[in-house]
Amino acid sequence: MSIIRDITKKAYKYLNDDLIMIFVGARQSGKTNILRQLEDYLKKVKKAKNIFFLNLDDIQYLDLLNKTPKNIFNILPINLKSKNILFIDEVQYLNNPTNFLKYIHDEYGDRIKLIVSGSSAFYIDKKFKDSLAGRKKIFEVNVLSFREFLRFRDEDGLSKGNFREMSLKEREKVSSYYKEYMIWGGYPRVVLSDEEGRKEALHDLAYSYIKKDIFESGVRQEDVFYKMFLVLASQIGGLVNISELANTLSVSKTVIDNYLYIMQKSFHIFLLKPFSRNMRKEITKMPKIYFMDLGLRNFFLNNFEMFDLRNDKGQLLENAVFKQFANNGLMEKTRFWRTVGKNEIDFVVEEKNAYEVKVNTDRFKEKDYRVFKKKYPDIILSLSTVDKEKDRVKGHEIYDVWEIEK
Numbered sequence: 001m002s003i004i005r006d007i008t009k010k011a012y013k014y015l016n017d018d019l020i021m022i023f024v025g026a027r028q029s030g031k032t033n034i035l036r037q038l039e040d041y042l043k044k045v046k047k048a049k050n051i052f053f054l055n056l057d058d059i060q061y062l063d064l065l066n067k068t069p070k071n072i073f074n075i076l077p078i079n080l081k082s083k084n085i086l087f088i089d090e091v092q093y094l095n096n097p098t099n100f101l102k103y104i105h106d107e108y109g110d111r112i113k114l115i116v117s118g119s120s121a122f123y124i125d126k127k128f129k130d131s132l133a134g135r136k137k138i139f140e141v142n143v144l145s146f147r148e149f150l151r152f153r154d155e156d157g158l159s160k161g162n163f164r165e166m167s168l169k170e171r172e173k174v175s176s177y178y179k180e181y182m183i184w185g186g187y188p189r190v191v192l193s194d195e196e197g198r199k200e201a202l203h204d205l206a207y208s209y210i211k212k213d214i215f216e217s218g219v220r221q222e223d224v225f226y227k228m229f230l231v232l233a234s235q236i237g238g239l240v241n242i243s244e245l246a247n248t249l250s251v252s253k254t255v256i257d258n259y260l261y262i263m264q265k266s267f268h269i270f271l272l273k274p275f276s277r278n279m280r281k282e283i284t285k286m287p288k289i290y291f292m293d294l295g296l297r298n299f300f301l302n303n304f305e306m307f308d309l310r311n312d313k314g315q316l317l318e319n320a321v322f323k324q325f326a327n328n329g330l331m332e333k334t335r336f337w338r339t340v341g342k343n344e345i346d347f348v349v350e351e352k353n354a355y356e357v358k359v360n361t362d363r364f365k366e367k368d369y370r371v372f373k374k375k376y377p378d379i380i381l382s383l384s385t386v387d388k389e390k391d392r393v394k395g396h397e398i399y400d401v402w403e404i405e406k
Contacts, residue, residue: 025141026267027209031117092118144186145327179307185295202299233300237318275335324404
């Protein structure tokens with residue numbers, strides 16, 4: 001039996017209503033498995049009947065449904081005299097997913113519950129011509145969170161534990177696992193493989209599955225797209241300068257904008273926006289770049305060296321802290337703060353909490369943050385690190401990266 005994902009459990013409560021459940025996320029992040037987990041739950045726990053699973057990788061089915069949504073009744077023995085549950089994997093392959101989903105929902109919503117998946121959000125943006133407002137619930141599937149990573153490594157006890165109330169031995173174990181997590185990332189296949197298998201899995205992700213994103217999004221310069229991945233991988237936590245990227249890669253700013261859009265909508269990167277209550281004092285409009293999976297980032301740099309031996313510990317840790325916010329549903333509520341005078345705070349979350357990331361918290365200097373504290377006295381400033389040696393510095397709480405949770 002597969003290990004139940006957190007998002008699967010969150011989805012249980014939506015199984016009884018009429019909303020279309022749409023799961024989106026990067027290829028190989030586990031969407032099909034989540035649909036199968038929900039199918040299994042409905043059959044074994046809820047004892048549901050009339051459950052159907054359709055994968056639109058099958059060209060024959062795809063052609064039929066592109067002709068008319070009504071062909072679903074020629075493909076599957078759906079009984080409209082009772083309740084049916086229809087799972088559709090890779091719904092984005094339809095010419096007009098919106099038309100199909102809207103038709104089935106509006107005509108048969110009381111008898112057919114739709115649960116579907118789609119690989120990349122640019123399909124949702126470009127192909128979903130109607131918003132399906134009031135008809136859908138979207139679930140964003142990320143790679144494994146750290147607690148899920150622990151479960152996949154058969155560490156259920158650690159996964160369920162309170163990270164802030166652990167013995168020294170438990171903390172050392174959690175630290176070791178988290179450092180591994182920062183190197184190899186959280187794609188399920190990667191986590192379940194040995195070292196050689198991990199490299200192979202990441203290679204497949206980079207040059208097979210991402211290649212599908214490239215092809216299906218209409219990218220014409222594949223080599224430039226991959227070069228841009230490499231450049232961005234070396235710049236995590238840094239500002240994204242469109243003009244600079246265009247010059248480096250010898251393409252137009254329009255191409256760079258388009259490729260950044262595709263990378264974001266394929267769930268590979270995130271561009272973090274700046275925070276300010278006074279826009280004129282904000283440093284330009286440049287965002288900061290973070291990878292949604294550090295294993296993929298390290299693959300592009302061909303660097304799987306252990307965390308403690310690396311020269312990019314600060315970058316990795318900062319990206320990992322960002323991922324903690326993302327895993328806790330705070331990605332869109334997270335910003336960074338930077339002034340024209342280059343005063344900077346790594347993260348501002350929900351305009352209530354700020355975090356400065358330090359590999360060595362002894363290097364924290366209170367004077368570097370006076371401008372921020374004066375401007376925003378209501379925002380609580382804390383530090384995040386790995387393997388903290390104390391709980392506070394100069395009155396500010398210190399969190400190990402894995403302790404940052406809701």
